Amino acid sequence: MSILKKASRFAARHLTCRWLPLGKEKGVVSFTFDDVPASACHRGAELLQQYQARGTFYICGGLTDGVEQTQACHSVRDLHNLVAAGHELGCHTFSHTNCANTSLMEIQRDWDKNQAFFHAEKLPLSGFAFPFGAYDFGSKVAASKRFFYNRITGGGAQLRRADLSALRAQALYAATTPSDVILKLIQQVASDGGWLIFYSHEVSAHPGPWGTTPEQLEMALRLATQEGCRILPVQDAITFFQT
């Protein structure tokens, strides 16, 4: 990585933060899905609803009715069904653009395209999730101006405070996220009144490396409930911590 890129990443991490204080009497767990495969809209949403919970789905309009990594993607009808059931829709760029190595002009054009897609389909749009969790100084500042919040990846939970310009999230991947890690993180936010945001892609009995199974998702929902956490979409969680 070049020195300029390293400096940009350092500045992005440390200089452009908008802090949201955490530390409520209860912890919060959010479940998010990126891109988004159809199975997340169907099986994923259904499991969340069984726990009276709702999730956040970060959509690439360029993947609507498409196939990604052998997974069938969402349809416009799926998105309307999610909204009707009370789930949150967010932006994930139109073309799954890597914001750390794309010019700001191209990123802005891509955001415009995704927002136009939402507008044309009369769908509400909340915050933004960086594809690949990748960002630099310029894209973090630009995303903060355009969206109320931005989600990244990075792993782990957020305690005491969270950066609205780069909300950290933990992978929920059947292949690589052990059950004891899920339990430990949920217990941590439950006792500290912090915030754990999971992210995944497909919800399938045979997921690829970036997907979860119905069993793993159900286990995380059950543990969050047992530990007394609130399960909220990202936008609602921000409102909860702000009030």
Ligand SMILES: [Zn+2]
């Ligand atoms: Zn993605």
